[in-house]
Amino acid sequence: MCRLFAVTSREPLSPMTAVHALNVMKEGHDGSGMGLFLTDLGGSFERFRGSPILSGIFSNEGLRALDRYLMDLDFTVKYKLSIRPAQIPPAGTPKRDNYVVRAYDYPPDWLALPQEEREHRLMLTRLRLRQMGEADGSMLIFSFWPDVIMIKEVGDPMELAGYLGLDHEELQARVILAQGRQNTNYAINIYACHPFFIQGYATMTNGENTAFVPIREFLTSRNYAGYTGYQSDSEVFTHILHYTQKGLGLGLDLYKHIITPLKDGELGHHPNGTKLKQIKQACRPLIIDGPNCVIGCLPDKTIFMVHDSKKLRPGIAGGSPGMFALSSEVCGLDAAIPARNKSTDIQPMKYDTVMIPPGRDEVIRWNQWER
Amino acid sequence: MESMGTLTPSTLSRTDLPWQLAWSREKCTLCGQCTAVCPVRAIELGVHRKRVVQVGLGLAEKPGNVFSVYHGIRQKTEPAFACIGCGMCDLVCPNGAIRPVRGGEPDKLRFHNNAGGVPRRRGGRRNDPRSLLDEIKFIRISMLTDPALDAGRHDFELRTLLGRILPPEALVRAVQDNGWIPPVREIYPLIIGSMSFGALSPNMWEGLQMGVAYLNEEMGMPVRICTGEGGCPPRLLRSRFLKYVILQIASGYFGWDEIIHALPEMKEDPCAIEIKYGQGAKPGDGGLLMWYKVNRLIAAIRGVPPGVSLPSPPTHQTKYSIEESVAKMTQSMAMAWGFRVPVYPKISATSTTLAVLNNLTRNPYASGLAMDGEDGGTGAAYNVSMNTMGHPIASNIRDAYLNLVKVGKQNEIPLFAGGGIGKNGNLAANAAALIMLGASGVQIGKYIMQAAAGCLGSETDRCNICNIGLCPKGITSQDPRLYRRLDPEQVAQRVVDTYLSFDTELKKIVAPLGRSTSLPIGMSDALGIADATAAERLRISHVL
Incomplete structure (x- = not known):
């Protein structure tokens, strides 16, 4: 089973905070992989907040191809983080040539573009690079977006953190999403590793998504270039979130109503029942059905947690003003924020969405009956 | 050779029919319910003549025949009255004396149920039990x-x-603009x-x-x-x-x-x-x-x-x-x-x-x-x-x-x-x-x-x-x-x-x-x- 941990803090944190939390939840995951999503960055990257940051793994040849491609597009490297792994990788971790985290300057002709168009081009560039590397595995691209760093690798999270030197002082973020374990239902594939990312939206999931195939078919038939991949059945959660917000212009409350709508009978007495029923019908193929706990981050740096409609996967939210965390297990939360008032911890139930807005003042909980 | 009556191309025997009636004289009470219930009148009263050879002991008396008559049912063989195998006769028979039995080989009726040049019409379904x-x-x-x-x-x-269900984008627009949303029924x-x-x-x-x-x-x-x-x-x-x-x-x-x-x-x-x-x-x-x-x-x-x-x-x-x-x-x-x-x-x-x-x-x-x-x-x-x-x-x-x-x-x-x-x-x-x-x-x-x-x-x-x-x-x-x-x-x-x-x-x-x-x-x-x-x-x- 996967274990998830997300933390949001006014002060930048090292990703080691999240890695430690994953480590104490180790009994619940098999240590076969780790994915990290860092945003609202601190450290050196804070200075380049508007610049797109490319995160990925490259062979030497892949790195050359990357440089050629981005230079042709007129991107210029502004800053790069040097990740120098130890000589011998941990058991099960492949030896890679380059872990890349680089901030770029936009091509000059992009600067005049509307933000929407620029963001679309960034996504297309990421997808193109991914495609270029897919044939020979020379490039693995996780994100190409301002103020976002992603690191993914196969292996035990704690060992990986040591191997990759994730305690690097440059690597700091105010929002961190971390997931332990690869998706073991399918062949090990780094693209199946959570969190998944698209245009500022990131989510990670604990559990299976039994409605995966119809959801994937629906998303891919939206004719939107970004809805691709799906090496893991959990990637659709990220894309549904993106579709809900960017495609339909709906809020996070509707995300919960779309993936786990109330039953028809329940909608009959919901104050907003008519509209919700229509949305349920129109978005019927996006209804999830698995045992799932979804933790995600919105472009405005709000982090949130929702469950499947039967709450078949655990999750807890807690912390104190300035620093909150969402965790699969309470021990992960304890490890990250031991000095908190535990009586205010929230274990969201099947109708709940919990979120921590970027102010980090409180955990906000609402349930589907309220909105 | 005894006369066989009129033999037409469509004269069929019971064997030529898809269904044959198996009837037990011993069990039959002659109640007539099967005859009454048969929807295609495939069953009619049968009056059967039976000859029994009687041979006395010794040579004094010559062997003789005793002719008797018994009553029962007879299955009609004209195509229009061919048994359809519905089994209603079996359903109503108080003694289980009658039931339709499917013939062992493809019937010959199929070549003849188009009298007057009208092809066979029927209700029901395709005659093929296979199902993918x-x-x-x-x-x-x-x-x-x-x-x-x-x-x-x-x-x-x-x-x-x-x-008709609107695509999500159109639905959101219709809700915002108070537009027409096609009727949708939630059904089993x-x-x-x-x-x-x-x-x-x-x-x-x-x-x-x-x-x-x-x-x-x-x-x-x-x-x-x-x-x-x-x-x-x-x-x-x-x-x-x-x-x-x-x-x-x-x-x-x-x-x-x-x-x-x-x-x-x-x-x-x-x-x-x-x-x-x-x-x-x-x-x-x-x-x-x-x-x-x-x-x-x-x-x-x-x-x-x-x-x-x-x-x-x-x-x-x-x-x-x-x-x-x-x-x-x-x-x-x-x-x-x-x-x-x-x-x-x-x-x-x-x-x-x-x-x-x-x-x-x-x-x-x-x-x-x-x-x-x-x-x-x-x-x-x-x-x-x-x-x-x-x-x-x-x-x-x-x-x-x-x-x-x-x-x-x-x-x-x-x-x-x-x-x-x-x-x-x-x-x-x-x-x-x-x-x-x-x-x-x-x-x-x-x-x-x-x-x-x-x-x-x-x-x-x-x-x-x-x-x-x-x-x-x-x-x-x-x-x-x-x-x-x-x-x-x-x-x-x-x-x-x-x-x-x-x-x-x-x-x-x-x-x-x-x-x-x-x-x-x-x-x-x-x-x-x-x-x-x-x-x-x-x-x-x-x-x-």
Whole structure:
């Protein structure tokens, strides 16, 4: 089973905070992989907040191809983080040539573009690079977006953190999403590793998504270039979130109503029942059905947690003003924020969405009956 | 050589018939019930002469013959009276003295039941018991990583939608702008398909309607029933139960005068309007209600004179293209109910289904598409149509669904599959397979007749005389002497039993797949089949 941990803090944190939390939840995951999503960055990257940051793994040849491609597009490297792994990788971790985290300057002709168009081009560039590397595995691209760093690798999270030197002082973020374990239902594939990312939206999931195939078919038939991949059945959660917000212009409350709508009978007495029923019908193929706990981050740096409609996967939210965390297990939360008032911890139930807005003042909980 | 009487080319022996009556003289009480009940008068009183040779002891007396007569039954062998294997004689015989037995080799009757140059007509279904749907297995069982659900304890949302569903972007705009949102019905995915008032007896119709009303109002299951082409009894049109009914209009427009006139008095809108362009049992052929069944009641409801055969044309005479059909019929029907009622066409499954479907996707008033496969049933059709015409439903529904996926409209136009669902009794499994291939729901006819009223028909040519109004169970007869055999209350009870057991079985299928919050439409990763060609064609897993 996967274990998830997300933390949001006014002060930048090292990703080691999240890695430690994953480590104490180790009994619940098999240590076969780790994915990290860092945003609202601190450290050196804070200075380049508007610049797109490319995160990925490259062979030497892949790195050359990357440089050629981005230079042709007129991107210029502004800053790069040097990740120098130890000589011998941990058991099960492949030896890679380059872990890349680089901030770029936009091509000059992009600067005049509307933000929407620029963001679309960034996504297309990421997808193109991914495609270029897919044939020979020379490039693995996780994100190409301002103020976002992603690191993914196969292996035990704690060992990986040591191997990759994730305690690097440059690597700091105010929002961190971390997931332990690869998706073991399918062949090990780094693209199946959570969190998944698209245009500022990131989510990670604990559990299976039994409605995966119809959801994937629906998303891919939206004719939107970004809805691709799906090496893991959990990637659709990220894309549904993106579709809900960017495609339909709906809020996070509707995300919960779309993936786990109330039953028809329940909608009959919901104050907003008519509209919700229509949305349920129109978005019927996006209804999830698995045992799932979804933790995600919105472009405005709000982090949130929702469950499947039967709450078949655990999750807890807690912390104190300035620093909150969402965790699969309470021990992960304890490890990250031991000095908190535990009586205010929230274990969201099947109708709940919990979120921590970027102010980090409180955990906000609402349930589907309220909105 | 004794005379054999007149020997004509169509003179058949009992051996030449598909069914032979096995009769026991020892058990027979000569009550005559079998003779009376036989719907085709295959049994007649038999007076048999028997000779017994008597040989006395010794030589004094010469051997002699004693001739005696015994009474019993005789099976007629004229093609018009050939036993249909219904088994009613066995049902009524107090001693189990008689029963039909299927002949050991293909019969010779088939070459002769076209007297007067009229090919064989019958009711029933295609005479082929094979079913691809029965071969489909559900292979994606949730284990450990996603625990299987509990069919008995968890909540399940197994409803489906009938109606045009706007794409999410358009819906959000319509909600914001207070625009028109097409009507959508939330219904149970097992629909009682179109069987007309006329094809079915009044008692059968009443029983089905009562069962449907009970399921809706007492069991909370939004089950819907389609009228077929024969209109709708006036009281039902004006009752609150109309909302459980899908009104069908077909090329004969039978009964629509009554329906149109009832419009101002309707308390409820009907569930939907189904425009029949074809049916699976006799694709490309019109409906047919033979004169035997057109009594005064049927004639009144349909607006025709009694005692005449009612063939509907194979096509709607005023429509020569799909565009016309959609524009004229779908839109005008939608308009007749103020755009509050979904209107959708029903077609025979065909290799040209996608052409129809593609046109429907472009019309905002088309609310779905019902497709009826070759295994669909009928009250009356030519034998050749039933046995050889039509397209299997599985690949047709799959092609249609995948085509909708390609254009991104898989949630906008619900597909309903009919034809052979549960033909071998596996109703829930067949329905679930079709749903996972892409159907939003399924329509059944023959199954509910068998389960709710004891229809005797089979895919091996048993009974199948629905067309001539002699249904021995009273299901498809308009003769009160026959249909009073059927108690509507008991039919209703069986309808409810059937739906409740189906519901449990459907849950027993979807729960292990980890599905409960929505009907698993298009969940093709759950399906597998041992036939590699079928797997490739349906784009499901090949499993051995």
